[in-house]
Amino acid sequence: MAEQRPGRTERLRSRRAARRERYEAFFDPRFLASAGLATSLAFLFQPSLVVRAIMFALFFIAAVASGKRVSPLATLLVGLGIVAANLLVPVGKVLYHLGPMAVTQFALLDGLGKAVTFEGLIHISKASIPPTLRLPGRFGSIVASAFVYYDRIVEYRGNLRPSSLMTDVDALMLKVWEEPATSARAEPSPSHSRLGNILLIAVTGLALGALVLRFAQG
Secondary structure (H helix, E strand, O other): OOOHHHHHHHHHHHHHHHHHHHHHHHOOHHHHHHHHHHHHHHHHOOOOHHHHHHHHHHHHHHHHHOOOOOOHHHHHHHHHHHHHHHHOOOOOOEEEEEOOEEEEHHHHHHHHHHHHHHHHHHHHHHHHOOOOOOOOHHHHHHHHHHHHHHHHHHHHHHHOOHHHHHHHHHHHHHHHHOOOOOOOOOOOOHHHHHHHHHHHHHHHHHHHHHHHHHHHOO
């Protein structure tokens, strides 16, 4: 069993790498980041919890498609933690009681809204900020390097074990710093970039349109 686990981990990592290569070859990095920013703002100011929940689901799918490390269990636990913390301050109509704690309508909906918003922003950032993003100037170079190093840390963190934490952390540091912070990933071809840009424009337009429609309805 101990020998099978690393093999399974490597297979999952290989599949993520393949998805990431296809994803990054399909979208122009700067256009993807710009669309991600605009969509994030539309998501952040969207007053409808239902619409935000739908957008969150799409962001989650996009993050998985991007080849980034995504944990459904961690997403669920963080969301439940945010909702639970919000329920500690009971406000509004009491729906039911969990032992001594009263679950109120406003606190529950507000907690769900915070959880969906927080997790949605996390996943849209994963989907829209690729390591291939290059910003101009010295600052842009620093930001690009930070993306690459962060990506390596997230990819390696599954190898950290409590029984050998210090050794694994040392190996992580060596893994992160042993290669220059440059990306050897495939550049997007012109045809793929055009198709990807059309898709990004459509998605951003839908997000902004849903926001404008919601405010127009009052």
